[in-house]
Amino acid sequence: MKLLSVMLLAVGMLAIPAVHGAPPALAAPVVVKGPLSTSGRYIVDTSGNRVKLKSGNWHGSSGTWNGSGDDEDPANNNAQEVGHRAPLGLDRVRMDKLVGDFKALGLNSIRLPFSNEMITDSRAVQGLTANPELNGLRPIEVYDRAVKALTDAGLGVILNNHTTTTRWCCANDGNERWNSGQSWDKWIDDWKLMAARYRDNPGVVGADLRNEVRRDTWNEANWGLGDSHDWYDAAQEAGDAILKDSNPDLLIMIEGINWTGIPSDLFGHERPMLKWNYKLSETLVRSHKVVYAAHMYGYIGPNHTGASGLGETHDARFRDMSRDDLFKSMNALAGYVATTPDQHFTAPVWISEFGVGKDAGVADKAWFGNMVDWLIDKDLDFAYWPIVGFQKNDDGNKWGLVRYDTDGSKRSVTDADDWRGPQFQRLMAANGKTGKVAPVRTWSMLNAIHEDDNRSLRAADDWDNGAHKLVCPDDQRLIGISARGQGGLCTDATEGNLWQQGTAAVKVNSEKVSTDWAGGFTKYQCQDGQFMIGYSLNGDAMSAILCAPGRRQLAGAGRTVWDDRGDSRPASGEGGDYANGYYKGQCNADEYAAGIAFSWANSRHAHPDALYCRKL
Numbered sequence: 001m002k003l004l005s006v007m008l009l010a011v012g013m014l015a016i017p018a019v020h021g022a023p024p025a026l027a028a029p030v031v032v033k034g035p036l037s038t039s040g041r042y043i044v045d046t047s048g049n050r051v052k053l054k055s056g057n058w059h060g061s062s063g064t065w066n067g068s069g070d071d072e073d074p075a076n077n078n079a080q081e082v083g084h085r086a087p088l089g090l091d092r093v094r095m096d097k098l099v100g101d102f103k104a105l106g107l108n109s110i111r112l113p114f115s116n117e118m119i120t121d122s123r124a125v126q127g128l129t130a131n132p133e134l135n136g137l138r139p140i141e142v143y144d145r146a147v148k149a150l151t152d153a154g155l156g157v158i159l160n161n162h163t164t165t166t167r168w169c170c171a172n173d174g175n176e177r178w179n180s181g182q183s184w185d186k187w188i189d190d191w192k193l194m195a196a197r198y199r200d201n202p203g204v205v206g207a208d209l210r211n212e213v214r215r216d217t218w219n220e221a222n223w224g225l226g227d228s229h230d231w232y233d234a235a236q237e238a239g240d241a242i243l244k245d246s247n248p249d250l251l252i253m254i255e256g257i258n259w260t261g262i263p264s265d266l267f268g269h270e271r272p273m274l275k276w277n278y279k280l281s282e283t284l285v286r287s288h289k290v291v292y293a294a295h296m297y298g299y300i301g302p303n304h305t306g307a308s309g310l311g312e313t314h315d316a317r318f319r320d321m322s323r324d325d326l327f328k329s330m331n332a333l334a335g336y337v338a339t340t341p342d343q344h345f346t347a348p349v350w351i352s353e354f355g356v357g358k359d360a361g362v363a364d365k366a367w368f369g370n371m372v373d374w375l376i377d378k379d380l381d382f383a384y385w386p387i388v389g390f391q392k393n394d395d396g397n398k399w400g401l402v403r404y405d406t407d408g409s410k411r412s413v414t415d416a417d418d419w420r421g422p423q424f425q426r427l428m429a430a431n432g433k434t435g436k437v438a439p440v441r442t443w444s445m446l447n448a449i450h451e452d453d454n455r456s457l458r459a460a461d462d463w464d465n466g467a468h469k470l471v472c473p474d475d476q477r478l479i480g481i482s483a484r485g486q487g488g489l490c491t492d493a494t495e496g497n498l499w500q501q502g503t504a505a506v507k508v509n510s511e512k513v514s515t516d517w518a519g520g521f522t523k524y525q526c527q528d529g530q531f532m533i534g535y536s537l538n539g540d541a542m543s544a545i546l547c548a549p550g551r552r553q554l555a556g557a558g559r560t561v562w563d564d565r566g567d568s569r570p571a572s573g574e575g576g577d578y579a580n581g582y583y584k585g586q587c588n589a590d591e592y593a594a595g596i597a598f599s600w601a602n603s604r605h606a607h608p609d610a611l612y613c614r615k616l
Contacts, residue, residue, distance in 0.1 A: 029054065029108035032156030034205040035249030037288040040440035041338040042433060043251065043348050043381065050433050053350055055109040055158065055383030056102060056401060060088035061143050062113035062162035062211075067173065072127060078168040079397035081390045084127040085118065085166055086142040089388040091129050092404040095145065099153045101402050101410065102387060106428040110150050111208060111352055111383045113162035114143060115175075116182055116190050121166065130408065139166070144197075151203025158206035158253060158383075159194055160352075161187075169211060170258075176216040178209070178234050188238050195246035207242055208253035208352060209235050212295065214260075221257050223276045226450025231257055232280060233450070239284045244457065253350060254282055255293040256334070263305045265313050270303050273333040274349070279580035281345035283444040283490070285455050287473045291381075294334035295353040298360075298367035302329050319367035326370055335378050343576035344445040344489065350381040358398035358418050365419065372427045379432030384424075441589065445578035446470040446488035448537065453488075456533065459505040459546060464536040467543040471534030474499055477548075478532040478593045480578060480586035481608045483563045484540040487579025493589035495616050498531055500551040505533060509544035517560045518597035518610045525595030525612060528555040532593040541606035542598040556615030558594065561585040564609040587613035 036043050036051055043051045060083030069076035072084070081088060089098055102110065118139045125142050128134045134142050150157050163175040164182050174180055178187045191207065198204035213221045213231045224232045239252040256277070261269030273294045282290050298319035300306035305313070318326055331339070338349040354375075356368040375382055389400020391411050396403065401413045401424070414421050446453045448468040454461055456471040463469065472478050472490035475497040480489030506526075513525045526532055526547035531554055534546040561568045563585030569575075570588055578584070585608075587593050595612035598604070 029103060029106055029154070031154035032108050032205060033202045034156075035202070036205050036251050038251070038291065038348055039288065039437045040341060040346055041348055042437045043291065044437050048436050048439075050435065050437050052379075052432060053109050053156070053158075053381035053383070054107055054428060055111050055350075055352070055381070056105070056107045056387035057111045057113065057353060057383055057385040058087050058102070058146070058387050059083070059113050059162070059385075060086055060388075061118055061139060061146075062115045062160075063166035063168055064088065065167045067167045079390070081397060082127070084125055085121065085123075085139045086125050086128060086134065087112070087146045087388075088386070089404055090131045090134060090142075091127050092390075092406060093130050093408050093410075095131055095149050098388070099149050099155065101412075102155065103153060105387075105401055105413070106425075107155065107387070109156035109158060109205070109383075110387075111158045111160050112143070112146065112150070113160045113211065114194070115163040115166040116161065116187065117164065117166045118143065119190055119193065147198060147201065147204060151201055154203070156203055156205040157198075158208050158251075159198070159204065160208035160211060161191065162211040170214070172217060174216075176214050177221055177229065178213065178231070178238075179228065180216060184228070184234065187234075188241050191238050192241055192246045195242045195250060199247045202249075204250070206251040206253050206291070207239075208255070208293065209238050210255065212258040213255065214258045220260050222260075223257055223272070224280045224447070230450075232282070236282055236284065239282065239289070243284060243286045243289060248286060250289070251291050252284060252289050253291045253293050253352065255295070255352065258295065259305065263307065263311045263313055269313065271300065271333070274337050275333055277337055277345040278343070279577055280447065281347075281445055283446060283453075283455050283473065285457050285473060287442055287444065287475050287492070291348045291350050292334070292337050293350045293352040296330060296334075296351055296371060297354060298356060298364045298371070302333060319363040323370050326367070327374055330374055331378075335374070335380065338380060339378055342441060342443065342574050344443040344578050345576060346443070348381060350383065351375065352383045353385040354382065355385040355399055356420065358413075358420060368420065369423055372423045375427060376430040376432070382427070441493040441574070442476060442491060443493075443575040444473060444476060444490040445576075446472070446490065446534075447579075448486040454534070455490075456505070458499070459533065463505065463507055463546060464509075464544045467536035467538050469534060469536045469546075471546060478534055479589075479591070480569070480575060480584055481535065481563065481593070481596060481611050482579035483583040483585070483607050483609060485579045485582035486537055486540065487582060487584070488535070489575050489578040489586060491575065491589065493574075495592075498548070498550050498592070499533070500549040503549040506530065506547045506549075507544050508547055513595070515558070517558055517595070517612050520601075521597035521599045521610060523595055523597045523612070530554065530594075532595070535596055535608070537608075542596060542608055545596055554592065554614070554616070556591075558612055558614040560597070561587065561611045561613055562609060563611065564604070564607070585611040587611065590616050592616055
């Protein structure tokens with residue numbers, strides 16, 4: 001959600017958090033280079049040191065045009081800012097100066113929006129008077145130059161698929177979903193192309209899959225229904241395609257759903273963000289690559305679109321909430337994902353858009369101070385929207401951190417007359433966790449209700465033809481199953497990657513055991529020296545298990561964990577509820593799963609009723 005031209009700034013009675021004394025001095029930003037990965041709630045580099053994304057949004061390549069009339073006419077562009085289908089400001093300032101100004105703010109990374117239309121747009125860019133060498137290039141070639149300038153300066157770049165068409169976002173504009181105005185497959189193919197295009201540039205560190213997925217006039221996006229509007233499924237498929245086919249080093253940024261329902265007091269409506277992740281989280285073919293994202297603005301709310309007039313409801317905006325209620329709401333919608341440890345959904349949270357105008361009213365000023373407090377308190381990664389704005393005789397759009405007039409002169413958030421400066425500098429100076437991140441256990445959920453969930457690169461895609469398959473990433477082992485609901489839990493706890501290099505997975509669909517660990521039940525068990533990485537089902541009925549040879553001796557004492565009449569999971573709750581609403585069986589962290597037992601007798605329908613757990 002961006003600044004809406006129709007937005008009315010409400011006058012509130014909230015206190016504006018005070019900032020006492022001189023703002024803290026900003027340290028020189030670190031150079032952000034890949035490959036980056038995740039360790040629990042933190043992003044880390046190859047040495048395991050925390051990398052906190054202090055990002056800004058440099059928009060323009062995704063479009064500033066409002067959708068009608070000449071796209072070079074300021075009257076037809078958002079806030080009369082013409083981007084010329086290129087990153088904003090290149091008509092006023094040299095690119096190297098823009099990049100230098102970004103660094104001077106203390107930013108270490110840039111979210112760089114693009115549209116799918118930009119990729120194949122053959123109309124030459126014109127009007128970049130401060131960078132005439134860019135005129136005549138195609139939009140994607142100007143985007144290339146921006147990527148290179150940013151990364152050469154040590155700024156990390158997160159590619160962001162913002163829109164389908166090159167126009168301003170984000171209302172009912174035809175860009176609501178990844179497959180709005182284009183096919184699902186076209187969207188994924190475009191991502192594969194963009195990820196491969198910058199594969200040799202280690203400064204390109206992330207792929208932000210889609211901006212503000214939301215309802216259109218007739219259709220809802222959803223999280224896990226398995227249909228053509230399933231954002232959970234689309235994000236997983238795109239993330240896997242990028243990591244398998246284009247660039248295995250990228251972080252995959254996945255924003256939650258931005259809006260569902262009809263914005264009217266007469267109908268249900270909400271802004272779910274990441275609230276559903278606790279029961280359905282993403283697992284990709286490469287572990288430690290998922291970063292979740294959410295957007296926060298004072299003028300929107302958990303049930304408020306942000307509109308004024310048409311589309312406005314009587315729900316609270318974030319700026320209208322008390323500080324305590326605001327924190328509770330933002331934690332429930334996004335923050336909990338980072339601050340709840342040892343769960344399948346635990347991951348870094350990147351607030352990839354938030355911002356406020358220099359000319360904000362009282363309520364928005366109070367909200368921004370509280371927002372900064374929350375980001376610091378929760379130690380979250382962030383990206384301010386936007387970095388660049390236009391300035392004209394102290395007028396124009398005052399949201400940009402740096403704002404340029406037609407002659408290239410600059411106004412900045414750090415100017416003495418900009419109330420945002422002390423708050424912004426306080427945020428930039430707050431480093432939170434630094435240095436080496438202690439190793440943490442990884443938990444990943446599997447779900448095959450709608451289709452196969454084979455997250456392995458080494459196991460054959462169709463290792464049990466016709467059945468729904470659940471397989472862990474190659475550096476994890478299966479540790480939990482569900483009686484129904486086709487769920488599973490994977491982990492690297494205690495032992496890390498257990499699979500012996502150079503060996504193949506083994507399918508088991510007949511009984512051969514050395515001890516009767518589930519009397520009267522059919523038992524599929526891995527041989528001694530092997531551990532389970534997955535299993536398969538026909539409906540909720542057992543079909544087979546998949547075993548992998550261990551890199552060390554595996555033949556520990558075993559025990560049977562039943563899930564036929566209730567949950568059998570560690571009391572600690574480690575791993576989280578990976579099959580919400582269904583009974584589950586789960587081994588302890590110092591065990592591995594070695595088999596599953598089931599029966600067709602007594603109306604059991606061959607559900608996975610017992611899990612054989614053995615000591616590591």
